[in-house]
Amino acid sequence: MNRNPEDGSYLVDLNEGVLRVTFNRPEHGNAIPSTAVPELSSLFQEAKADPGVRCILIQGKGKVFSAGGDVGSFATSIKQEVGARQADFSRRLGNLAGLVEAIVAFDRPVVAAIRGAVAGAGLMYPLVADYAIGDDSATFVFAHQRVGLAPDGGVSYLLPQVVGTRTARTLLLTAAKLDAQEAFRLGILSRIVPADELESEALKIAQRFALAPQRAVSLAKRLVNAADSRPLADQLQAEREGIVACVADPDFSEGVMAFVEKRKADFPSTRVRSPQS
DSSP states (O other), rough: OOOTTTTTTTTEETTTTTEEEEEEOOGGGOOOOOOOOHHHHHHHHHHHHOOOOOEEEEEEEEEEEEEEOOOOGGGTTTTOHHHHHHHHHHHHHHHHHHHHHHHHHHHHHEEEEEEEEGGGGGOOOOOSEEEEOOTTOEEEOOOOOGOOOOOOOTHHHHHHHHHHHHHHHHHHHHHEEHHHHEEEEEEEESOOOOOOHHHHHHHHHHHHHTTTTTHHHHHHHHHHHHHGGGGGHHHHHHHHHHHHHHTTTTHHHHHHHHHHSSSSSOOGGGGOTHHHH
């Protein structure tokens, strides 16, 4: 789980339940090359299967979070014959779909720490995050239209869930650019902190998630994600099943005893270690 890709496009670190993924191409706006996307997808899939990973923290090295896809490489594609160009982008988007599905499927907390600009497919990370924290430099650029493209990276799916359908249409159709304060107002950012506190505060939040009762956290995330697609009766039944599962968990006993004894809970599920850590 601590492995880094050969091209160094992102860095991976697993410590005390927090899997930190740091985009590592600051000279290219932390754009992830298409060749690295399948490996990044596998990382998120492995993280879901590993009970030692209790939170994912995503950040960018340098002054920019992520420009999404490598637009610089698009200059090569326009030299291709149209059919070849379409086949190339179909392949790229197929790989990207796998990445989106992998991170959306991760059923524990995801934290995104946003410094500087985030654009294109890079928007998927703060939009999918359960907690997105940024500093005053955080800027959200809905720039697909500026290079003649429709949204990708699951943005058309994730953005309406965060800001609502009409606002999502407005942002995408106007190729909007949001500063940190506007992103906070719309709910894209959960919190804004001073620039020199961003990394420490993001890690503190991730560590807080990593120390939470894991079954309860995972079920809460699944329940909220499924709520829009279920009738109320089905959602209430899912809640009932979740509570029944939780009361059989050692975390429940520990939480109750900690409350009665007026101490901080030490949930057993947070002591699970990754076999690769």
